Amino acid sequence: MIQVLVNGVFLGCLFAVVAVGLTLVYGVMEVPNFAHAGVIVLAAYTTWSVEHAGAPFVVAALAGIACGGAVSVLTEVLAYRWIITKPAAAPAVALGLLLILQNVALRLYGGEGRSLDTPYDTVLLKAGGVSLPGVKAALIVLAVLSLGALHLLLSRTSLGRAMRAVAQDRDAAAMLGIPMRRQYALAFLIAGMLGGVAAVAYAPTFQVSPYMADDVLLSAFVVVVLGGLGSVWGAVAGGLVLGVVEGLGAAYVSSAYQSAFGFLMLVLILVLRPGGLRTTDARRVA
Amino acid sequence: MPETSPVLKPVLEVSGLTVAFGATTAVREVSLTAAAGTVTGILGANGAGKTTTLLGVLGLVPRRAGTVAFDGRDVTALETGALVRAGIALCPENRRLFPSMSIEDNLLLGAYGHGRKVRRARLDRTYERFAWLRDRAAEPAGRLSGGQQQAVAIARALMSEPRLVLLDEPSSGLSPVAVDEIGELLAGIAADGTAMLLVEQNVKLVQRLCSTAYVLSHGRVTASGPVADLLRDDAVSDAYLGKAG
Ligand SMILES: Nc1ncnc2c1ncn2[C@@H]1O[C@H](COP(=O)(O)OP(=O)(O)OP(=O)(O)O)[C@@H](O)[C@H]1O
Ligand SMILES: [Mg+2]
Numbered sequence: 001m002i003q004v005l006v007n008g009v010f011l012g013c014l015f016a017v018v019a020v021g022l023t024l025v026y027g028v029m030e031v032p033n034f035a036h037a038g039v040i041v042l043a044a045y046t047t048w049s050v051e052h053a054g055a056p057f058v059v060a061a062l063a064g065i066a067c068g069g070a071v072s073v074l075t076e077v078l079a080y081r082w083i084i085t086k087p088a089a090a091p092a093v094a095l096g097l098l099l100i101l102q103n104v105a106l107r108l109y110g111g112e113g114r115s116l117d118t119p120y121d122t123v124l125l126k127a128g129g130v131s132l133p134g135v136k137a138a139l140i141v142l143a144v145l146s147l148g149a150l151h152l153l154l155s156r157t158s159l160g161r162a163m164r165a166v167a168q169d170r171d172a173a174a175m176l177g178i179p180m181r182r183q184y185a186l187a188f189l190i191a192g193m194l195g196g197v198a199a200v201a202y203a204p205t206f207q208v209s210p211y212m213a214d215d216v217l218l219s220a221f222v223v224v225v226l227g228g229l230g231s232v233w234g235a236v237a238g239g240l241v242l243g244v245v246e247g248l249g250a251a252y253v254s255s256a257y258q259s260a261f262g263f264l265m266l267v268l269i270l271v272l273r274p275g276g277l278r279t280t281d282a283r284r285v286a
Numbered sequence: 287m288p289e290t291s292p293v294l295k296p297v298l299e300v301s302g303l304t305v306a307f308g309a310t311t312a313v314r315e316v317s318l319t320a321a322a323g324t325v326t327g328i329l330g331a332n333g334a335g336k337t338t339t340l341l342g343v344l345g346l347v348p349r350r351a352g353t354v355a356f357d358g359r360d361v362t363a364l365e366t367g368a369l370v371r372a373g374i375a376l377c378p379e380n381r382r383l384f385p386s387m388s389i390e391d392n393l394l395l396g397a398y399g400h401g402r403k404v405r406r407a408r409l410d411r412t413y414e415r416f417a418w419l420r421d422r423a424a425e426p427a428g429r430l431s432g433g434q435q436q437a438v439a440i441a442r443a444l445m446s447e448p449r450l451v452l453l454d455e456p457s458s459g460l461s462p463v464a465v466d467e468i469g470e471l472l473a474g475i476a477a478d479g480t481a482m483l484l485v486e487q488n489v490k491l492v493q494r495l496c497s498t499a500y501v502l503s504h505g506r507v508t509a510s511g512p513v514a515d516l517l518r519d520d521a522v523s524d525a526y527l528g529k530a531g
Contacts, residue, residue: 158398168386
């Protein structure tokens with residue numbers, strides 16, 4: 001049972017890091033950023049290729065995270081920014097971007113899966129009857145660190161305060177002279193770097209491939225809806241809940257249907273609580 | 287040079303401002319000035335273009351023509367952020383606080399773009415002026431009463447230490463007592479030498495604060511001058527201000 005919970009927490013941390021990136025972007029710009037999965041793919045391949053070229057894992061990981069941030073900002077500057085006044089176009093543009101990014105990966109690296117080696121591949125943490133592979137432990141640690149850093153940014157800095165304001169009332173923020181473009185770019189930068197963290201952290205447990213992030217993206221969208229659109233802490237809580245639910249489902253019913261439990265939950269929530277699990281009158285990033 | 291008193295030198299000079307949303311022209315060739323230490327009224331019926339005029343000054347709506355000079359400098363090309371930092375603050379229609387953010391966060395957002403030290407110093411000054419805010423700094427702004435929220439909205443605008451404040455219907459939705467308090471507050475701000483443009487439907491407040499005013503109708507200035515003269519004109523007072531007291 002505890003083993004199942006630990007696996008659920010691992011999945012939950014992964015979902016949370018990806019979902020927070022999605023919800024941040026949704027909060028400030030109101031786009032469903034499907035291209036996030038493509039950002040994760042390119043970040044993972046970058047990490048793999050830098051490591052493959054002989055660099056230490058830490059350097060490769062940092063390169064992957066930087067790549068995630070850069071590609072994400074590019075999607076905003078080259079695409080999303082131009083449709084800000086046409087929100088109906090956002091889902092189509094987002095899907096198009098996802099296809100483009102996946103095809104970039106396909107062209108650059110081919111379709112076969114690559115495995116990412118880490119210095120902690122062989123580590124196995126054991127306590128009582130519970131065991132946790134090093135790669136999973138590393139993901140949990142990275143998730144906690146990066147979400148903690150994001151929390152500090154949002155709550156303690158002027159930029160973070162402005163970002164919360166933009167998410168709550170974009171026009172009112174503009175009236176105070178807060179530059180919208182910079183806020184959009186910043187949201188995408190943070191989201192992309194979180195995507196990079198997710199890529200670096202979970203690629204070693206799966207494989208690096210152009211479609212590696214599809215399932216995670218869908219689960220993360222479930223989490224975003226679960227946590228209330230635009231809510232960072234909702235996404236964190238939702239991620240953990242979904243991770244544990246999927247973990248329990250996989251352990252006690254069938255692992256083949258792992259993602260299905262998430263969607264079952266999504267449907268139930270949309271029917272019962274259209275606003276997500278949290279009850280707030282206003283959308284917010286906090 | 288004794289001919290012009292420095293107090294009356296215009297801080298803001300708008301000329302020929304035209305704003306259009308697609309095919310609809312909301313503001314047409316509006317020209318107006320605002321002087322330091324005075325409150326200049328903008329009156330007009332619903333939909334006359336009052337809000338659009340204020341937003342146009344700050345570059346928040348698409349300007350088709352016109353120039354904006356601030357402190358004698360042409361600032362037409364500046365973006366909103368630069369205008370705010372130059373000293374023009376807006377206290378928007380419906381207050382537009384961020385309701386789930388703390389009062390302190392709301393205030394600090396008024397000084398966005400300034401360094402941490404400057405923001406802290408201004409916050410302290412704000413708490414001296416609005417002592418009751420200090421104890422409630424951590425509360426969500428949405429929890430305050432309407433009058434309190436309006437005071438916070440004004441305090442937030444003052445956090446940029448503006449030389450010109452644009453106020454859009456600060457009395458709307460407030461009780462008579464709260465309106466009086468807001469009037470008191472605004473009179474004090476003007477007395478400090480700040481220029482103000484006040485969009486307002488409340489006649490009493492206009493009479494109390496404004497010496498001169500502009501009347502807007504269908505996006506154009508149709509009358510301007512001393513408030514007493516404007517109000518003596520029945521057509522103006524009936525059509526544009528209603529019978530509010
Ligand atoms: N963003 C917008 N898009 C299209 N039309 C707009 C927009 N904002 C204002 N308008 C139109 O411009 C005209 C002037 O509106 P504005 O809000 O400036 O009037 P107002 O004098 O402030 O009215 P009120 O007293 O109701 O606040 C109106 O006809 C309005 O419908
Ligand atoms: Mg208005």
